[in-house]
Amino acid sequence: MRLRSESSERPRSPWKAILGDVQFWAPFGVLLLGLLVLALIQ
Amino acid sequence: MPVPGSKTLTDQGRQRKLHRLGIFCGIAAALWLAGAEAPTKLVTVAVSPLVISFMMVLGAFVSRWSLPAVIRGTADTFSDARNAPHLMVWGVMAGCLWATGNTLTIFAVRDIGLSLAFPLWNSNSLIGILWGTLLFKELHGAGWWRKVGVVGGALVIFTGALLISAAASTSQGTHGGALRGVIAALGAGLLFGSMYIPYRKAYITGMNPLTFLTFFTFGEMATVTVLALVFLGGPLALWRELVAERAILFWPLLGGFLWVVGDLFQNYATKYVGISRGIPLSNTNQLWGLFWAILVFGELRGLSGNVYAQVIGGSLLMAAGAMAIALSSASESEYSNWRKAAQREMDRYGIDPAYVTLRMEGREPGPGRARRGWIDWVLIGAALLIFGALGAMARAPRMEIQMAWLAALSLAMLIVLIAGGLALRRVTGFS
Numbered sequence: 001m002r003l004r005s006e007s008s009e010r011p012r013s014p015w016k017a018i019l020g021d022v023q024f025w026a027p028f029g030v031l032l033l034g035l036l037v038l039a040l041i042q
Numbered sequence: 043m044p045v046p047g048s049k050t051l052t053d054q055g056r057q058r059k060l061h062r063l064g065i066f067c068g069i070a071a072a073l074w075l076a077g078a079e080a081p082t083k084l085v086t087v088a089v090s091p092l093v094i095s096f097m098m099v100l101g102a103f104v105s106r107w108s109l110p111a112v113i114r115g116t117a118d119t120f121s122d123a124r125n126a127p128h129l130m131v132w133g134v135m136a137g138c139l140w141a142t143g144n145t146l147t148i149f150a151v152r153d154i155g156l157s158l159a160f161p162l163w164n165s166n167s168l169i170g171i172l173w174g175t176l177l178f179k180e181l182h183g184a185g186w187w188r189k190v191g192v193v194g195g196a197l198v199i200f201t202g203a204l205l206i207s208a209a210a211s212t213s214q215g216t217h218g219g220a221l222r223g224v225i226a227a228l229g230a231g232l233l234f235g236s237m238y239i240p241y242r243k244a245y246i247t248g249m250n251p252l253t254f255l256t257f258f259t260f261g262e263m264a265t266v267t268v269l270a271l272v273f274l275g276g277p278l279a280l281w282r283e284l285v286a287e288r289a290i291l292f293w294p295l296l297g298g299f300l301w302v303v304g305d306l307f308q309n310y311a312t313k314y315v316g317i318s319r320g321i322p323l324s325n326t327n328q329l330w331g332l333f334w335a336i337l338v339f340g341e342l343r344g345l346s347g348n349v350y351a352q353v354i355g356g357s358l359l360m361a362a363g364a365m366a367i368a369l370s371s372a373s374e375s376e377y378s379n380w381r382k383a384a385q386r387e388m389d390r391y392g393i394d395p396a397y398v399t400l401r402m403e404g405r406e407p408g409p410g411r412a413r414r415g416w417i418d419w420v421l422i423g424a425a426l427l428i429f430g431a432l433g434a435m436a437r438a439p440r441m442e443i444q445m446a447w448l449a450a451l452s453l454a455m456l457i458v459l460i461a462g463g464l465a466l467r468r469v470t471g472f473s
Contacts, residue, residue: 014128017390023177023243027135030236034142037229041149041222042273 056403057377063404063469064314067307068323070458074304076330077455079160081297083151083339083441091148092270093283094294099141099266101298101429106259108425109302110252111418113472122253125397126387129249130257132240137261139240143233144262145269146226153223155341160331161202161357162227167322168199169235174317178242178383191366192318198363205356238321241312246383247393248401250473251309255302292436295429300455307462314404316380319369326361330451337447404470 018024081098110119123130143163150159171192174180244254274280284291304327311320332354335341384398400406466472 014391018128018131021390023239024131024135026173026177027132027139027236027239030232031135031139031142034139034146034229034233037225038142038146038269041146041226 060314068311070462071307071324072327076327078301081293095145096270097294098298101295103263105299105302111421115414133257134261136240137258138265139237141262141265143230146230150227153219159227163230164325165231166235170238195363195366202356202359205352245313248398289437292432
């Protein structure tokens with residue numbers, strides 16, 4: 001049986017949980033910056 | 043049922059065993075990651091960096107699907123992913139970060155040479171520690187010795203990077219575009235360092251590195267394909283480049299394979315000793331990279347003694363700083379922080395606490411793993427076919443290579459592969 005911890009902080013949908021997570025936006029921002037640098041030095 | 047936060051004497055014995063395993067994996071990763079960069083030397087023989095990067099990622103893509111098939115079976119990968127499906131997003135993003143960073147390293151190698159570019163992009167461990175502190179509260183509540191070790195180590199690494207940068211600018215005449223090369227190498231460091239956010243997120247949840255890295259391949263393959271198509275001018279132009287350079291395509295493909303083995307070791311190190319120790323240890327690959335550059339490829343000949351001193355001194359300083367950081371971790375506070383970070387993931391994404399606890403300890407949550415099926419043998423066969431076909435077309439690049447040193451370094455890699463593989467199998471069953 002799959003046990004899950006309950007928390008009132010948990011967003012209702014998985015995508016809301018992902019998009020509301022700073023640990024998603026930090027690497028995503030760096031990725032955009034890296035692509036910009038690549039375009040400039042190419 | 044064990045839950046994060048519980049702790050027994052058995053747990054402590056297990057943690058010590060996993061700690062030793064993680065440290066060994068970090069060292070093994072260093073050897074293999076250094077070996078993987080050697081094929082990028084081919085960019086000096088007028089091959090487009092994008093073609094080299096594309097082939098290296100293709101080699102990584104093929105290896106990432108076939109190696110897990112060999113080790114645990116593909117069914118096990120998908121079964122593991124169902125426990126934390128949100129991590130597929132981070133797996134793909136980590137692949138995008140790596141592919142973009144890897145393309146930048148190829149520009150850096152072309153412009154300032156392997157031995158100069160390597161230490162600069164290896165500053166990624168500093169970025170990783172910064173993210174670990176900001177996003178995962180790694181240093182919060184740690185003893186002052188650990189803080190001194192980490193901050194002092196970071197400063198020593200920065201000093202080493204400055205020395206290397208100075209050497210890069212004095213040797214500008216040999217390669218051209220030194221500033222562009224330094225920017226590319228530092229950009230790669232930022233991307234690789236930020237890639238540890240997804241890594242950290244996956245392993246505090248307890249995911250198997252083989253699972254995480256399988257989804258990583260989609261991000262890296264898609265990104266490098268888009269980059270190659272955009273910058274080379276479309277699919278026909280890319281195909282023409284690949285056909286024209288078919289005699290050297292095998293070498294970056296082989297580099298991709300070596301990189302996957304190194305990265306698997308790096309991921310097991312990250313899982314079992316964390317970012318702050320695992321990444322700096324695997325980043326001692328700059329010393330092995332220096333051995334490759336000087337002993338195998340004869341780099342740095344004909345430059346002044348001052349430049350040699352800067353490059354070697356800078357590399358040693360960076361490695362010493364990395365070791366200071368690696369040795370400054372306070373185990374119990376770190377494990378305590380791991381448990382807090384894991385709790386956040388369980389709360390936010392609703393992950394089974396039993397899965398997280400068992401996987402963090404390198405144990406299996408279910409009644410045994412899935413068996414290898416026909417799809418695994420197809421993947422293994424396809425990988426061998428691709429490597430075999432490109433290997434048959436391969437020609438040795440026209441550059442001076444010291445074969446005795448090549449054999450010695452390859453033997454060292456083989457020995458750590460066998461030792462690391464046996465240890466991972468015995469202690470964790472590759473979990």
